[in-house]
């Protein structure tokens with residue numbers, strides 16, 4: 001039954017999309033196989049009419065489970081967590097659970113939307129191409145400073161203790177982008193840097209890395 005269900009899962013993803021990367025980590029943690037459907041954001045495939053039928057807002061990721069179509073990484077991950085209980089992504093302790101949501105939301109509302117491709121293209125056109133990196137770095141530093149403060153009383157091997165939860169699924173892609181693409185020095189953020197090293201040594205995260213996806217451009 002489980003393997004029949006797994007065959008139906010399709011993930012519309014772009015290799016460098018941090019939001020897609022979150023879902024890939026969740027799928028890997030739960031041991032779910034899926035068909036990878038590449039959407040080339042640089043070619044504007046997210047705005048093609050066929051893709052807009054799946055997600056009218058024109059963003060990856062989109063999960064298709066049989067006839068059910070779901071967009072946006074948080075609802076997708078929560079759906080997977082409800083449907084596939086193996087490796088729960090939310091702790092049972094209500095405070096730890098709330099901290100997981102807070103950390104995830106810092107990434108998904110105070111960082112990622114401000115450095116999305118469409119925002120950077122707009123800044124590049126209206127303000128100037130040289131301003132893009134400075135803008136992203138200021139957004140990352142503000143968000144990461146908040147995350148360091150939030151996590152210092154909760155962190156263990158992973159963000160909120162010694163088990164992998166939602167906060168880790170959201171943090172890993174953002175840290176990867178910051179440290180590899182946007183030249184944020186790792187030594188500015190010691191807790192986040194340590195977590196980043198741990199994620200890079202954890203198979204479910206390694207397999208979800210951008211460079212390990214079928215549409216990766218090396």
Ligand SMILES: N[C@@H](CCC(=O)N[C@@H](CS)C(=O)NCC(=O)O)C(=O)O
Pocket residue numbers: 017018019020041046058059060061071072073074108113116117118119
């Ligand atoms: N809240 C959404 C955001 C989705 C999103 O911003 N996706 C980006 C890639 S990480 C995208 O498709 N960008 C295309 C564009 O800006 O045109 C989620 O978490 O999935």
